[in-house]
Amino acid sequence: MAKQVGARTLISPTHIGSRTWIMPLDNILKCNVDAAVIDRFPHIGYGCVLRDSNGIVIAATHGILQGNFNSTVNEALSIREALGWLKSLDYSHIIVESDALLIMEALNKSANHAAHVLAREAVSMSGILGRVTLHSLLL
Template sequence: MAVWDFAMPSPLHLCRAFHNSWASWTASEARLRIATSASDTTPLPAEAIHAPPLPPPVDTVYCSTDAGFSGPDRSPTFGFYVRSMDGAFVAAASGPLACPYDPLLAEAMAIHEALSWLQEHNYHNVQILSDCAVLVASFRDAGSYRSYLGIVLDSCLRLINSFPACSVKFVRRGSNLVAHALAKHVSAVEARTVWRDSLPPFISPAMI
């Protein structure tokens, strides 16, 4: 410790000196941060801040998907329902899946079935709708799944990237009743079926 004039500074003097130095340093750092922030930040124009989201392309189709397990042997099935932006019927399909009793895997395979059909029939702008929130979130980190689910997710992502515009979104079960009914109907276990003219008769208008 330094000594001036053969006398040591008192503890009170040292505390006051420290607090004064600390206050000066923190004030200087604060001014520096404000100046740096102001120089590095480019303000967004007002029209960018308040701009509404862009609407989807006019030829976008919405495709609701679902999976289910039927009967005592829990046979896995899928269903999907395609409609235009104005709600007009486009197509519907259902059929069996080849997978074990794994609800998340079955949901992923149902989306894969829908994407494959949409690609095969030359649809370009697609929104896939699923009521499985866990699956929708899984697409953000598909590479972390070291299982057959990861393989299916990766295959789905390859299909998604083949479309000019395609996204997977979560919807509540109440908005996914048609796809759910298609997947759970007994005909889905027996064979793959595609409807192009109208929805099958077992779909009630209240579900749409």
């Protein structure tokens, strides 16, 4: 259901599989990131989909990384790949959304201040700070 404020629609969900995808505001892009593993293979698969405020796919990428760690590390590596990809696209005002609650909290909050500072510095050094907002699907 769309949330109306005056004549403007602020949130308009789109059903994708069993989840509801919430569109970002106008002039903001949203990148959904996820990791996948198959236990018998030592690889991590990741996928990233970038959509505009109308839900239209602007770009997408996927890849395979060597190694298979715990789910938190796998998701963190996928988010790192997404940030690098987004940097190469040179867009601004991007929300990165993931179901990796621990990673998103560490990047957005200072509950674990040392990890937060390091994560923000890594993002800053990548040249993408200020263009990306990180969101968790589980908040």
